[in-house]
Amino acid sequence: MKLIITMILSTCFIAATVAYTLDASCDEHQANMELAMRSAASMAEAAVVQMMNSNVNSQWKSAIDLIFKDKSGDRLEAIGTVKDKQMAGGPLNSNEVIFSCNPDRWVDYADPDTGAKKIGTVWNPEHKVQYEDGKTVMETCKIDCTTLFGSLAKAIPQKECLIGFTVQEYEKTDEQTFLLVDNKRVPAGPAVITICPWYLKLIKSKGSHVITDEWIVKAAKSGDKAVNAIKYALRKKPIDKLSQHFLDVTILHELTHTSFGGDTGDEEDGDNGKGYGWKAVTTLRSTYNADSYAYAGLVARMLNANPPYTVDKDGKLKTF
Numbered sequence: 001m002k003l004i005i006t007m008i009l010s011t012c013f014i015a016a017t018v019a020y021t022l023d024a025s026c027d028e029h030q031a032n033m034e035l036a037m038r039s040a041a042s043m044a045e046a047a048v049v050q051m052m053n054s055n056v057n058s059q060w061k062s063a064i065d066l067i068f069k070d071k072s073g074d075r076l077e078a079i080g081t082v083k084d085k086q087m088a089g090g091p092l093n094s095n096e097v098i099f100s101c102n103p104d105r106w107v108d109y110a111d112p113d114t115g116a117k118k119i120g121t122v123w124n125p126e127h128k129v130q131y132e133d134g135k136t137v138m139e140t141c142k143i144d145c146t147t148l149f150g151s152l153a154k155a156i157p158q159k160e161c162l163i164g165f166t167v168q169e170y171e172k173t174d175e176q177t178f179l180l181v182d183n184k185r186v187p188a189g190p191a192v193i194t195i196c197p198w199y200l201k202l203i204k205s206k207g208s209h210v211i212t213d214e215w216i217v218k219a220a221k222s223g224d225k226a227v228n229a230i231k232y233a234l235r236k237k238p239i240d241k242l243s244q245h246f247l248d249v250t251i252l253h254e255l256t257h258t259s260f261g262g263d264t265g266d267e268e269d270g271d272n273g274k275g276y277g278w279k280a281v282t283t284l285r286s287t288y289n290a291d292s293y294a295y296a297g298l299v300a301r302m303l304n305a306n307p308p309y310t311v312d313k314d315g316k317l318k319t320f
């Protein structure tokens with residue numbers, strides 16, 4: 001009965017809300033995934049509230065001007081609604097996001113033209129996301145990067161560490177576009193966000209699934225030293241210690257890659273490689289770059305902390 005009521009409500013508000021599902025591979029991380037998902041949606045919502053506020057908060061304005069050249073609240077608006085978890089196995093459509101916690105969940109497929117076996121979640125001749133530096137994204141997601149997030153990170157190419165990836169097909173006109181779930185072929189449509197297993201294990205051991213006021217205070221006090229979350233030498237600014245180190249910020253980043261979340265990319269920043277981290281974000285000032293939205297959500301979260309914090313150009317956190 002409860003299920004029917006939920007379904008009716010979802011139908012009524014279908015244009016405004018997005019539901020998510022946790023794949024069975026997330027069973028072990030269910031509580032952390034749910035907390036992080038809720039926190040990611042709240043960060044997006046808080047950023048939208050600030051962006052829509054006609055009485056602009058001066059702390060917000062100075063921080064958001066560092067992140068974006070233009071206003072871009074609409075991209076985060078849909079993400080702020082992703083709060084309802086659906087039963088697994090429910091309807092699949094483009095207004096749904098499936099979280100997977102292990103790339104092995106998605107099976108190998110054969111190229112229908114050549115018969116060659118490939119690894120991936122989706123078959124579409126135009127789909128390039130699987131292949132990067134000779135390795136598939138799926139393979140890269142299986143590499144254990146725990147130690148690479150430590151002090152050696154500088155010496156290791158960043159691209160070899162993958163913490164998660166998003167797959168979404170936007171056009172359903174091509175019959176060859178499908179997902180393989182448990183060996184069953186289903187039409188593509190929902191976004192599939194895979195969080196890599198090594199990263200989930202690390203998040204669990206560090207307890208860094210959700211940004212808390214305590215973590216913000218620690219990051220503010222840390223200067224250029226790492227806080228007791230994941231150390232990552234490539235992200236040296238104090239605010240960077242609150243970004244990929246936390247599952248909720250990672251989820252927010254991935255959600256912006258979905259079609260409902262704004263179809264962002266990971267933009268290249270000439271000096272800094274991919275557009276990850278505060279330095280790249282504030283150099284790009286782009287409304288297309290995924291991490292820029294993750295930082296916008298993070299700034300909104302910091303403004304709502306007790307005590308509230310803001311961030312300056314150098315990525316230092318200051319209370320006010």
Ligand SMILES: [Zn+2]
Pocket residue numbers: 253254257265266290
């Ligand atoms: Zn990304």
